[in-house]
Amino acid sequence: MKTKAYLAAGLAATSVLALSACGGSSSGAAESSDTNTGELAIYAWAGEIPDSVIDGFEKETGIKVTVDTFDSNETMISKLAAGNSGYDIVEPSQYAVQLMVQRNLLEKIDQTKLEGFDNLATKFVNPSFDEGNQYSIPWAWGTTGILYNEDCTGGEITGWSDMWDSKYKGKMYMLDNMLSAYIAGLQVQGLSATTTSEADISKATDKLLEQKDLLAGYNSDNYADLVGSGDACIAEAYSGTTSAKAVAANDKVHYIIPEEGGTLWTDSFSIAAGTDNTSGAYQWLNYTLRPEVAALLTDDASLASTNTAAMEKVKDQTLVDNPAIYAPEEDLKKSEFIVDPGDALTYYQDGWTRVSAS
Amino acid sequence: MDTVMDRVVSWFARLVFVFLYIPIIAVVVYSFNASEVSYRFTGLTTRWYGELFHDERLLETLRTSAIVGLLAGLAATAIGFLTAFALVRYRVRGRAFFLGAILIPLIVPEIVLGVSLLTIFSTAGIPNGLLTMVLGHIVITLPLATLVPMGAMAALDPSLSEAATDLGATGWITFRRVLFPLLRPSILAAFLLSFTTSFSNIVISTFTSGVGTTTLPLRIYSTLKTGLTPELNALGTLLVLFTLLVIALVGVQQMRRILASTN
Numbered sequence: 001m002k003t004k005a006y007l008a009a010g011l012a013a014t015s016v017l018a019l020s021a022c023g024g025s026s027s028g029a030a031e032s033s034d035t036n037t038g039e040l041a042i043y044a045w046a047g048e049i050p051d052s053v054i055d056g057f058e059k060e061t062g063i064k065v066t067v068d069t070f071d072s073n074e075t076m077i078s079k080l081a082a083g084n085s086g087y088d089i090v091e092p093s094q095y096a097v098q099l100m101v102q103r104n105l106l107e108k109i110d111q112t113k114l115e116g117f118d119n120l121a122t123k124f125v126n127p128s129f130d131e132g133n134q135y136s137i138p139w140a141w142g143t144t145g146i147l148y149n150e151d152c153t154g155g156e157i158t159g160w161s162d163m164w165d166s167k168y169k170g171k172m173y174m175l176d177n178m179l180s181a182y183i184a185g186l187q188v189q190g191l192s193a194t195t196t197s198e199a200d201i202s203k204a205t206d207k208l209l210e211q212k213d214l215l216a217g218y219n220s221d222n223y224a225d226l227v228g229s230g231d232a233c234i235a236e237a238y239s240g241t242t243s244a245k246a247v248a249a250n251d252k253v254h255y256i257i258p259e260e261g262g263t264l265w266t267d268s269f270s271i272a273a274g275t276d277n278t279s280g281a282y283q284w285l286n287y288t289l290r291p292e293v294a295a296l297l298t299d300d301a302s303l304a305s306t307n308t309a310a311m312e313k314v315k316d317q318t319l320v321d322n323p324a325i326y327a328p329e330e331d332l333k334k335s336e337f338i339v340d341p342g343d344a345l346t347y348y349q350d351g352w353t354r355v356s357a358s
Numbered sequence: 359m360d361t362v363m364d365r366v367v368s369w370f371a372r373l374v375f376v377f378l379y380i381p382i383i384a385v386v387v388y389s390f391n392a393s394e395v396s397y398r399f400t401g402l403t404t405r406w407y408g409e410l411f412h413d414e415r416l417l418e419t420l421r422t423s424a425i426v427g428l429l430a431g432l433a434a435t436a437i438g439f440l441t442a443f444a445l446v447r448y449r450v451r452g453r454a455f456f457l458g459a460i461l462i463p464l465i466v467p468e469i470v471l472g473v474s475l476l477t478i479f480s481t482a483g484i485p486n487g488l489l490t491m492v493l494g495h496i497v498i499t500l501p502l503a504t505l506v507p508m509g510a511m512a513a514l515d516p517s518l519s520e521a522a523t524d525l526g527a528t529g530w531i532t533f534r535r536v537l538f539p540l541l542r543p544s545i546l547a548a549f550l551l552s553f554t555t556s557f558s559n560i561v562i563s564t565f566t567s568g569v570g571t572t573t574l575p576l577r578i579y580s581t582l583k584t585g586l587t588p589e590l591n592a593l594g595t596l597l598v599l600f601t602l603l604v605i606a607l608v609g610v611q612q613m614r615r616i617l618a619s620t621n
Contacts, residue, residue, distance in 0.1 A: 041569040046577060047584035051415060067415065068572040069580040075564055078473075082480040086487075086569040221582055222396075229397035242585030249395045301584070 040280040042067045043076055044091035045267055047241060048140050050300035057287050063280050073099075080105045080272060088275040089284055091267050094129040095179075097136045098340040100270070106135045107271035113282045116289035119309040123332075124266060129339045136268035137285055138306040140297055142239040143327045143335065144180055144263045147224060150252040152233035159259040160188035163234055164207075169214045171233040173226065176218035178352040179338055181208060184236055187261040194336055196344035205351030209358055228253055238265070243324040244302045255324035262327070262335035266306060298325065382598055389591035396588070406592040413589060416577065420593070423557050423573040426488065430495035431503075431553035437496070438503025438548055439541075445504075446511040464501045471497060472565035479566070486568030494566035495559060499552035506551060510544035546608070 042049070046069035054065050068087075070076040073096035079085050081103060092100055100106045111117065117125075117137070124138035148157045152171065163172055163184060174181050183193045185204030195201060216232060224246040226232035237243050239255060246253050269288060271281045287293055294307035298314045304326045305311070314320050323331075341348060389407070393400040410416065444450065445457055463471060475497070479490045514537070522532040560575045567576060578590060 045583055046580040051413075066570045068567065068569065069577055071564070071576075071580040071582065078476070079486070079565070082476050084480050084483065084485045086485050224585070225395060225397045228395055231397075238583075240584060245394055245585065249393070249398065303584070 038062065039064045039066065040089065040277055040284060041065075041087045042089040042091070042284070043079070043085070043087040043272075044069060044089075045140075046071075047301055048091065048267055048297070048303060050296050052296045052300050053288065053293055056293065056296075057284065060287070061280075061283055063283065077103070077105065083274075085272065087272045088277045088281045090270050090272050091139065092136070092270060093265055093267050094127065094136075094337045095340040097130050097268060097270065101130070101135050105273050107273050107275060107278070107281075108134055109137065109271060109285070110282075113286075114289065115286045116291075119289055119291055119294070119307045121306055121308045123264070124306040127266070128337050130268075136270045137289065138266040138268045139288060139294075140240075140301075140303045141264060141266040141306050142304055142325075143257055143332070144175070144183055144236065144238055144265065144338075145255055145257045145327070146234060147227045147237035147243050147246060147253065147255050147324075148234045149227050149230050149232070149250070150254065152227075152230045157234060157254070157256065160184045161260070163236070164188065164211055164214065166214060168233050170216050172215050173217055173219040173223045173232055173235040174211070174215060175223075175236045175238070176220040178348055179341075180236065180238075181218070181352070181355070182348060183261075183263050183338065184208075184258075185211075187258065187263075190260065192336070193261060193263050194339055194341070196341050196347075198344070198347050201344065201347040201351055205354060208351070208355045212355060212358055239324050239327060240304070241302045244319070244322055247322060247324040257323075257327050257331040257335070262332060264332070264335050264337050266337070385591050385594040386598065388588060389595040391588060391591075394588060406588045410589050410592045410596075416574075416589065416593070419572050419574045419577040422488075422571050423575070426491050426495060426563075426571075426573060427553045427556040429488075429492045430499055430556045431549050433492070434496050434499040434503040434552040435545060435549040438500055438505075438552075439507050439545055441500075441504045442508040442511055446508060460504050461501050463497050468498065468559075468561040472562050475562065476565040486566055487571055488568075490566040490568065491563060491571055491573075494562040495556040498559065498562055499555050502555060503548040503552045506548040507541055507544045510541050514540060543612070550604070550608075 040063050042065060044067055049067060054067060057063065058065055070079070073093050076090060076092065077096060077099060080087070080090065080100070090100075090106075097106070111133070114137075117133070120138065124141065126132055127138070130136045146157060146160070146163070148162075150156070153162075153168065162168070163174070174184065182201070182204055185208040186193050186195060186200065189203055189207060191200045191204065219226070219235065223232065223235035223237055224242040227235050227237075228246040228250050237255065243255050247255050269285055271278070271285075275281055289307065291307055291309035291313045294305040294310035295313035295315070297303050297305045298310070298319050299316055302319060302325055305314075311320055311326075320326055327335075388396055388399075390402050390404065391399050392403040392405070441460065445453060450456075472494070475490070475494050476486075479486060484490055518536055518540075519532050522536045527535065558575055559573075560579055563573050563576050567573065574593075578586070581587070581590070
């Protein structure tokens with residue numbers, strides 16, 4: 001009788017371990033930051049590096065890859081800024097590249113060691129956030145646009161201005177992200193989405209305040225489900241996996257780049273400062289620059305690859321034609337990257353506080 | 359009049375109960391949904407369970423969570439028990455201060471603890487990993503692991519140990535043969551509570567995880583950007599099943615104890 005309590009606890013413990021025992025072999029390197037050259041530690045967005053890419057790289061190079069995931073650029077930056085992170089490759093978004101360069105968290109990339117860099121689409125070569133790609137090699141990209149359900153809106157939606165139409169009151173969601181929300185607030189008035197002008201930002205704040213009454217809420221998690229089911233008519237949305245699924249599952253759901261402009265995001269591979277596996281890091285960069293490897297990002301993760309040569313290697317070509325993954329080139333003419341607003345960040349933050357509190 | 363009121367209250371209680379369990383039921387139902395989008399139910403499938411068992415990287419996060427939970431839970435339970443024992447048994451100086459201090463981690467926002475742990479570990483040159491995560495989780499589970507056995511100890515009849523002493527038992531034998539068996543359920547409760555708290559923690563894990571130590575909640579949380587997969591529903595269902603199993607085992611054990619004492 002006495003042992004029963006222990007038994008229960010012990011059983012609880014062992015069955016958790018047993019349940020997950022088939023889960024793999026590694027995590028032995030966990031305690032040590034000085035990985036030997038046989039290991040590569042990657043810190044990336046969840047879902048942006050398909051298993052097929054990691055497995056292929058491990059098989060070919062014999063390097064053991066550990067991938068950890070983060071929920072935001074800010075989390076990733078704070079972990080690296082504390083030092084001793086132990087990561088060799090990180091995957092910051094475009095504005096995060098700028099912030100990390102300012103803080104010396106990234107290693108300069110030696111272009112002469114790269115193979116296949118010319119496979120990249122021109123918009124990712126020498127981008128506004130990292131001139132000469134000195135610190136980053138874009139890997140995945142997408143847009144911030146509008147997801148809508150035709151059954152619910154009763155017609156076509158063309159731009160941000162529809163998201164200020166009282167017809168859709170209580171049926172619209174905006175992304176729960178400051179800079180993403182400001183894209184709409186700025187572009188709907190013909191202003192640049194990357195402005196640093198206090199007056200422009202203040203105009204956008206007023207516009208967002210005006211919009212708030214019409215919204216069902218700010219939502220970055222399940223907006224695609226809400227639009228897909230018709231519970232919401234319109235949502236500001238990121239292209240890629242979730243939006244692509246919603247579009248594929250329901251032909252009344254569309255993803256568009258707003259006519260007032262459009263913006264791009266890209267998540268790049270960078271070498272973390274202080275890495276002790278530089279050669280492994282370059283092997284990773286070169287491996288992921290190969291068209292057939294980059295194509296796996298589209299096939300296995302429903303995300304757009306920055307690699308032009310990869311487009312024809314994508315097995316399921318309907319994914320290349322899906323505007324919720326690859327935005328049509330003509331819609332991207334006015335599109336720009338959302339970059340670090342620098343000192344103007346405080347204007348955004350103050351405005352966003354007012355919007356959130358109203 | 360009383361009966362009408364009773365009926366209203368009892369129905370209300372049932373509604374609350376249903377409301378509490380709707381999310382869990384939804385997770386189980388959707389884990390068998392053939393469609394990838396959660397708002398549409400297109401048929402039954404066990405596909406997601408198959409994918410789950412082949413998703414080594416997801417299972418590895420589960421393993422990390424289990425290991426961290428076990429280590430932190432065991433450590434917190436041991437330290438918490440000793441702390442509780444000292445605080446209840448001995449009138450040490452600064453007792454009130456110490457008692458207050460041990461509860462502070464319950465009140466301080468986790469994000470503050472997380473950031474300061476990150477700073478401390480990096481200043482001390484300890485690389486983030488299993489060790490730092492276990493230490494971080496001990497910080498947040500220790501208050502619970504101390505409070506639970508403390509309550510049980512306070513409820514113990516002091517004459518029990520006096521009687522043992524009268525019968526010639528030494529302090530150690532009294533502890534081992536009288537006090538410890540009586541406190542065992544509370545120790546088990548403290549461990550389970552610590553384990554669960556550690557297993558579901560996101561904030562502290564965010565700041566103390568390192569290479570190769572992504573936990574399950576961290577993985578799920580970071581998946582929000584590109585969208586959750588039905589695979590996670592399958593995993594959630596298995597975890598619910600597992601929890602029910604633990605409750606059943608502990609419950610059966612407690613029932614036996616009660617039945618034995620009535621005979």
